[in-house]
Amino acid sequence: MSGERRLRIRPAGEEDLGPIVRLDAEAFPADPYPYFVLRQFLACFPDFVFVVDDGADLVGYVLSTPPNAAHSWILSLGITPGLRGQGLGRQLMTRILSHLRGEGVHAVSLSVEPGNDTAVALYRSLGFLPDPGGPRADYFGPGAHRLLMTLTM
Incomplete structure (x- = not known):
């Protein structure tokens, strides 16, 4: 990415809410989180949201839950469409997983759309294994x- 701004992964702050909302809508146009949900996630889990900052805007984010009985969930990983395939998702996941290990987490779960082969491959390459029984029908509602x-870990 020569000639472009330097990308930096950092913890999210209150000032990042608007850009995270925009990024989530770009990354998941069919079903973005509502503003109030992202607002609450950022307020409730401030130490578990990381962003990719290019110096002018956010181009990626990851959101996890704090540990509960040494278990955590990745709730969302979003990369701006124009920068996908450049390793940013892997870098964000590596960062959040390292953070979760430091918080005493022993297991991390996530859900992914079964047809999202790129995301499934990323998660498999990081050591995630599919739960037995395969995809869960209607997990997030009819057809989801x-x-x-x-x-x-």
Whole structure:
């Protein structure tokens, strides 16, 4: 990415809410999180949201839950469409997983649309395994099937 701004992964702050909302809508145009949900996630889990900052805007984010009985969930990973395939998702996941290990997490789960082969491959390459039984039909409502995956650390 020569000639472009330097990308930096950092913890999200209150000032990042608007750009995260925009980024989420770009990354998931069919079903973005509502503003109030992202607002609450940022307020409730401030130490578990990381962003990719290019110096002018945010181009990626990851959101996880704090540990509960040494278990955490990745709730969302979004990369601006024009920068996908350049390793930013892997870098964000590596960063959040390292952070979660430091918080005493032993297992991390996530859900992914079963047909999102790129995301499934990324998660598999990081050590996530699909839950037995395959995709769960209607996990997020009618027609919203999800594959649940878990990483044991």
